[in-house]
Amino acid sequence: MNTLESQFNNPEYLSQEGLEKLKKELEELTKIRRFELSEKIKNALAQDDLSENAEYDIAKEEQSENERRIAEIEDILSRAVLISKESGGTYVRLGSLVSLKKEGSDAIDHYSLVGSKEEADSLTGKISHESPLGAALLGRKKGEKVKAITPNGEINYTIIDVG
Template sequence: MTDRIYLTSDGYNRLKEELYVLVHQTRREVLEKIAEARAHGDLSENAEYDAAREEQSHTEARIADLENKLASATILDPKQIKTDKVYILTSVKLKNLDTPDEIIEYTLVSSEEADTDSGKISVRSPVGRALIGKAVGEKVQIVVPKGELHYEILEIFVK
C-alpha cells in the first residue's frame, strides 16, 4: 500500500503532465529505438538494443511511480491550512540565531514538490521535520549533515 502524499494543485498537475508525456511521447520514442536496434540484427551483442531496453525499463518504472503517486495524492487547499503551527504548505520566516541578521523563509511541501532553489523544502528533510508542529516564538535546533542550525520562528503564513 502506498503512503498518502499531499500536493498542491500545481504539484499534482505537474506530475500529471509528466505522466502524460511519458505515456504518450517518451514510451513511443523508446519503442521506436528498440525497433530500430532490432533491425540491426543479432541482439546478443547489440549495445544499442540493450540501451533502448534499459531506457524502456526506466520509463516504465517512472510511469508506475507517477501512477501510484497520483492515485494516492491528496490535493491540499491553501485556504484551509492553519497558521497556528508549522504544517505542510505553510511558509515560515526564521531568524538564524547563529547569524542574527539572517532571516530565512521556507515553504514546507511534500518531497515531490521540494525545490530548494525556490525555498520549498520537504517536510521529510531535517529542517522540515524539525519545524513541523512548532509555533511562532519557538526556537528550534536542527541537526543537518554540516552541523547544527539554530532558528527562532518569527512568522507562519500561507502564500
C-alpha cells in the same frame, strides 16, 4: 486521487502545483516517451546482429527506466492527498510559508513546507515535511525556536513569521 484510502496507506501530500506537475510528467512519459522508445527499440531490432547491438541494450534500459518512473508516479498519484493552500495561520503546517532566522545570522530565510519529496527543491525554498528542518517546523508557531538535526550538525532557528 483516492483521498480516504490514501490517508491510511502512506499518504503522499501534494500541492495543486505538484499534483499538476506529476500529471503532466506522467502524460509525457506515457504518450510521448513510450512511443519514442518503442520506435528506438524497433529500429535497433532491425539491425542484423543483436548479440553486439548496443543501441538495443541502451533503448531497453531507457524503456525500463521510463516504465519504472511511470509506476512511481502512478503510485504517488494513487496515494495523493491535496494540501489546502490557506494563507496565514498560527501554526506551521503543510503548505505554510515560513520565515526563519538562523542562530548567529541576521539573514532571514523563507521556506515553503511541502508534503512530498517530489515537490521539495532546496534551490526554490521548498522543503519536505520529512526533512530535518521541515519535521522540526511542523506544528510550531511564530516566535518559537526550533532545532534541526542535519548531517552537517545541529542548526537552531527562530520562526519569524508563518504565512
